[in-house]
Amino acid sequence: MPVRLLRDERGATAVEFGIIALPFFAIIAAILETAFCFFAGQxxxxxxxxxxxxxxxxxxxQQNMDLAAFKTQVCNRLYAFFSCSGLSLDVKTSTSFGAADLSTPKDKDGNFDPSKFAYQNTHGSEIVVVxxxxxxxxIFTGFGLNMADQSGNKRLMSGIAVFRNEPFPW
Structure with missing residues (x-):
């Protein structure tokens, strides 16, 4: 009988899974979080x-859009991944493509600072930065898998478009 107990391996799989379950689920969570971040960014x-x-x-x-109207246009294209109240927009002209400001506005502590954002009405053939x-x-910020780059376990997503307006006459 004692020899038989030493060879009993019926619970080995459960014990082995118990050992690797936490890292396994942490990796799955990290993969999902990364996928959602890339998808939301796109x-x-x-x-x-x-x-x-x-x-x-x-x-x-032509429609005399202001910041609120343009923000509504952007929000209509964001689906359910974003809350429009958290969206910050900046629309300005630039003197050239090389001089376009593509930097992320941050305060002295490295946190996002949209205080200088504005909506500038543009004209035909101007270079515009949106x-x-x-x-x-x-959601998953534990186990050293935190992708947050801002306070409050948040990641700053950005979308930037630089283009020259068509030569419309108005």
């Missing part, structure tokens, strides 16, 4: 590009 970038086309073609100027930022809340 949605934001696509929304900025699509809404920026309204400025590029002169439709925004920047959109969103503080995306992260």
């Amino acid at each position: 949605i934001l970038d696509s929304a900025v590009t699509d809404a920026g086309r309204l400025i590029r073609t002169g439709q925004a100027q 920047r959109a930022y969103y503080l995306y809340p992260l």
Whole structure:
């Protein structure tokens, strides 16, 4: 009988899974979080590009769009991944493509600072920079897998479009 107990391996699989379960689920969570971040970033970038086309073609100027109206246009293209209240937009002209400001505005502590954002009405043939930022809340931040780059376990997502307006006459 004692020899038989030493060879009993019926619970070995459960014990082995118990040992690797936590790292396994942590890796799965990290993969999902990374996938959601990339997907959300692509949605934001696509929304900025699509809404920026309204400025590029002169439709925004003809409709006298302001920041709120343009923000609505961007938000309509964001689906359910974003809350429009957390979206920050900046639309400005630039003297050249090389002089376009593509930097992320941060305060002295490295936190996102949209205080100087504005919506500038543009004219035909001007170079325009449209920047959109969103503080995306992260869910899985434990086990050293935190992708947050802002306080409050949030990651700053950005979508930027730089283009020359079509030569519309208005």
